[in-house]
Amino acid sequence: MGTISIEHGDRLFWLGRYAERVFSTLKALEDLYDNSIDSRPKCYTDFLAKFGLADTYGSAKIFFDSFIFDKENVNSVAASLERAYDNGIVLREEISTEALSFLQLAFDTLEKAQKSAKGLRLSLLPLEDILFGFWGCVSEYVYDYEIRTIIFCGKSVERLDLELRFKSDFGKVQHEFERLCRHLRNVPKNSPYRYNTGQLCRLVEILGSEEDYLKLSDKAITSLGKLFEAEKIPVGVNV
Amino acid sequence: MKTAELNKELYSSPVGNAEEINELLRRYGVKFGIYKNGIFKEQLFPFDPIPRIITHDDFTDMEKGLVQRVDALNKFLFDIYHDKNIIKDGVIPENFVYISSGYLPQCEGITPPNNIYSHISGIDLVQSKDGDWYILEDNLRIPSGASYPLIARELTRVASPAAFSSNSIVDNRNYAKLLKDTMDYSNCGGINAILTPGRYNAAYFEHSYLAELTNSVLVQNDELFVEDNVLYHKTYTGGKTKVGALYRRISDDYLDPLTFEPQSLIGIPNLMEAYRSGNVAIINAPGNGVADDKGIYYFVPKMIEYYLGEKPVLKNAPTYLPFYEEDKEYVLKNLDRLVIKDVAEAGGYGVIFGSELSDEKLENMRQTIINEPRRFIAQEVIDFLDLPILDDGRQVMRKADLRAFVLSGEQTKVWASGLTRFSRNPDSFVVNSSQGGGFKDTWVLSR
Numbered sequence: 001m002g003t004i005s006i007e008h009g010d011r012l013f014w015l016g017r018y019a020e021r022v023f024s025t026l027k028a029l030e031d032l033y034d035n036s037i038d039s040r041p042k043c044y045t046d047f048l049a050k051f052g053l054a055d056t057y058g059s060a061k062i063f064f065d066s067f068i069f070d071k072e073n074v075n076s077v078a079a080s081l082e083r084a085y086d087n088g089i090v091l092r093e094e095i096s097t098e099a100l101s102f103l104q105l106a107f108d109t110l111e112k113a114q115k116s117a118k119g120l121r122l123s124l125l126p127l128e129d130i131l132f133g134f135w136g137c138v139s140e141y142v143y144d145y146e147i148r149t150i151i152f153c154g155k156s157v158e159r160l161d162l163e164l165r166f167k168s169d170f171g172k173v174q175h176e177f178e179r180l181c182r183h184l185r186n187v188p189k190n191s192p193y194r195y196n197t198g199q200l201c202r203l204v205e206i207l208g209s210e211e212d213y214l215k216l217s218d219k220a221i222t223s224l225g226k227l228f229e230a231e232k233i234p235v236g237v238n239v
Numbered sequence: 240m241k242t243a244e245l246n247k248e249l250y251s252s253p254v255g256n257a258e259e260i261n262e263l264l265r266r267y268g269v270k271f272g273i274y275k276n277g278i279f280k281e282q283l284f285p286f287d288p289i290p291r292i293i294t295h296d297d298f299t300d301m302e303k304g305l306v307q308r309v310d311a312l313n314k315f316l317f318d319i320y321h322d323k324n325i326i327k328d329g330v331i332p333e334n335f336v337y338i339s340s341g342y343l344p345q346c347e348g349i350t351p352p353n354n355i356y357s358h359i360s361g362i363d364l365v366q367s368k369d370g371d372w373y374i375l376e377d378n379l380r381i382p383s384g385a386s387y388p389l390i391a392r393e394l395t396r397v398a399s400p401a402a403f404s405s406n407s408i409v410d411n412r413n414y415a416k417l418l419k420d421t422m423d424y425s426n427c428g429g430i431n432a433i434l435t436p437g438r439y440n441a442a443y444f445e446h447s448y449l450a451e452l453t454n455s456v457l458v459q460n461d462e463l464f465v466e467d468n469v470l471y472h473k474t475y476t477g478g479k480t481k482v483g484a485l486y487r488r489i490s491d492d493y494l495d496p497l498t499f500e501p502q503s504l505i506g507i508p509n510l511m512e513a514y515r516s517g518n519v520a521i522i523n524a525p526g527n528g529v530a531d532d533k534g535i536y537y538f539v540p541k542m543i544e545y546y547l548g549e550k551p552v553l554k555n556a557p558t559y560l561p562f563y564e565e566d567k568e569y570v571l572k573n574l575d576r577l578v579i580k581d582v583a584e585a586g587g588y589g590v591i592f593g594s595e596l597s598d599e600k601l602e603n604m605r606q607t608i609i610n611e612p613r614r615f616i617a618q619e620v621i622d623f624l625d626l627p628i629l630d631d632g633r634q635v636m637r638k639a640d641l642r643a644f645v646l647s648g649e650q651t652k653v654w655a656s657g658l659t660r661f662s663r664n665p666d667s668f669v670v671n672s673s674q675g676g677g678f679k680d681t682w683v684l685s686r
Contacts, residue, residue, distance in 0.1 A: 003480040006473065006474075007459070008475070090437075092457070093454075096451065097267055097451060100268055101266045101267050190477050192475060
């Protein structure tokens with residue numbers, strides 16, 4: 001390849017984000033579903049609360065149908081998959097036909113799961129396999145290091161964002177943050193995915209200890225959202 | 240052995256299960272876009288598992304004829320945009336060239352790298368029942384379709400490996416290499432790029448698939464710019480990379496708003512200046528439309544004799560030009576059994592079968608031809624060989640054509656395969672995908 005345009009760079013980043021969002025949302029919803037089948041039928045309201053959303057669903061069944069299959073629900077697995085596909089379809093020469101085919105397969109599998117008479121989790125299991133296949137394909141077939149770095153930056157930002165919103169265990173958050181830092185080190189200077197030093201320092205401070213993480217995770221989410229904002233360079237400073 | 244003498248059983252055996260192969264085609268995103276009532280829809284290009292088979296002998300003859308034809312057409316294009324000897328020598332009437340909508344005065348005097356205008360030529364042929372091949376039309380602008388048989392072969396080999404071990408079939412998966420070699424040969428220094436109008440173009444799958452296979456950069460116009468007569472690709476780090484060959488998949492009219500259609504939003508300002516300066520190869524060259532005009536088609540056999548001093552190997556379908564009085568008289572007299580083609584139309588549109596017209600419509604057509612004789616050509620209806628297809632599991636015979644791909648680089652080469660399109664409608668001769676046609680794999684036997 002050797003040359004990436006701004007448009008394609010942007011799409012690579014968002015492909016990483018949306019493909020990860022599909023997987024992380026799916027996993028979170030599967031756990032939630034498991035909780036809902038016996039102990040806490042209304043536990044899905046906790047999930048809604050983490051995103052600042054009100055319960056307009058009324059029942060777990062309606063909630064799960066909407067958050068998994070409804071493309072009109074912007075937070076659903078189906079909507080994220082559609083966005084991942086929309087980004088992927090214009091990146092065939094960067095990510096390979098092989099990797100793209102896993103997104104098409106994911107679509108078809110989600111449709112089948114919706115019509116399936118099997119239990120929800122059982123019908124969604126093949127979708128997890130396919131998403132693992134997608135990431136395996138990206139790792140195996142995307143030879144251009146810069147392209148891979150951008151996709152994985154997107155993936156890592158998305159995963160960390162969700163871990164922070166779900167207030168996951170500190171160990172998991174720390175692990176994901178370290179992974180993000182490894183990807184960031186490989187981003188070339190002048191790239192839109194070159195980190196904003198101030199925001200990265202802020203994240204290092206907050207995620208440096210469990211105590212700060214528990215107190216300041218909202219601020220960490222804000223810094224993560226601004227991680228790729230251009231640096232403000234004071235007038236008169238030579239760079 | 241000739242194709243017409245092939246063993247009937249081999250000729251009508253499906254390769255694998257149609258459903259399985261179509262499922263694989265879906266998985267790999269082999270779709271084409273179509274607008275219906277202003278809404279964009281992606282749909283599968285229906286694949287039929289019974290391949291068209293071309294014997295080694297038939298292909299060898301066809302190959303000679305196609306190389307000869309494309310070489311002559313390239314010489315014609317050079318001549319028309321330079322010395323115009325073919326006009327001066329009275330082989331083609333002057334106004335036939337200049338009246339053609341494909342003739343672009345803006346291309347006068349421009350010499351493309353290595354004098355190649357048509358790098359990728361899509362030549363449409365049909366085979367008659369007696370086994371002869373006839374050229375139906377030449378497509379020298381942006382012929383599409385090679386990617387479909389290319390990926391179909393890849394997938395049928397997965398679905399039915401036995402078919403390939405028990406038959407001697409030339410491997411057609413070298414198309415990407417042929418295309419890359421063609422681009423490299425004309426490249427003026429820099430990367431190879433494929434210019435697409437974008438995701439909602441009917442042939443977007445092809446653009447992206449060929450970019451992947453040839454290791455080219457797939458670009459839209461806003462990712463490119465011209466500076467000091469050099470075409471560059473903007474990179475995400477704020478840099479620029481020189482483009483040496485641009486395989487454009489947009490029409491001439493929209494290529495450069497400063498030279499052609501000023502309202503084009505998908506073109507690149509000053510691209511023609513970069514091209515004129517010899518800093519980028521445009522593949523295929525702008526202005527090729529003058530040579531694949533349906534009216535100019537009539538003269539291609541004469542071009543072959545004029546430029547190459549050879550007899551044409553492949554025949555044109557018997558064609559009449561109402562522009563000539565003698566032909567006009569014949570066409571008006573036999574209108575009810577001829578096929579009339581509007582030279583300005585493409586994609587199967589503007590094709591009228593006289594036998595299907597009512598008396599009133601025939602009369603209207605006669606008047607239109609009298610008023611605008613240059614607008615039409617008329618051809619004899621060739622009784623062409625129908626091919627077997629599977630329709631709901633039942634084998635039926637349908638009309639089919641073959642688009643052969645000829646690539647012009649250091650040498651002119653014919654891809655040992657092609658796009659066989661068929662009509663799904665039993666009463667139709669129209670095979671275009673945009674009008675509901677399907678496609679088959681095309682096997683060329685190696686011995």
